[in-house]
Every structure is written in structure tokens, then in C-alpha cells.
Amino acid sequence: MMPVFTFEKILPPVRRGPIPPIEQKQRGVIVQILDRLVEARIRRTQRKEKRVIARDEFKALE
Secondary structure (H helix, E strand, C coil), X not given: CCCCCCXXXXXXXXXXXXXCCCCCCCCCHHHHHHXXXXXXXXXXXXXXXXXXXXXXXXXXXX
């Protein structure tokens, strides 16, 4: 008895020559805005941490 369906194995295309360079896409405006917001938040938290450390050191000197 013959099967009703047969499946052929499809091979991937053969690459010839070097791989073309991948173009760098320009980052979207939204991504740039998000990057700026994240950088500002990081700077803010670093400033707060430095103030706490400076305050603790000042109390230790008293």
C-alpha cells in the first residue's frame, strides 16, 4: 500500500561567495528618547548614592 502523502526534503540554498555586509539600521527616535531617559535616571541615582555616602562619612567624622 502506498502512503497518501510524501514529503520531500528541501535543502537550504547554497551560498556562493562572501556574505554581504549587514547594514546598520538607524536607531528609531523612540529608542533614542528611551536611551536619554535611562541615562538621566542612572545619573540621578548615582548622585543620590554619592550624597548618602558623603553624609555617612561626614557623620562618622563628628
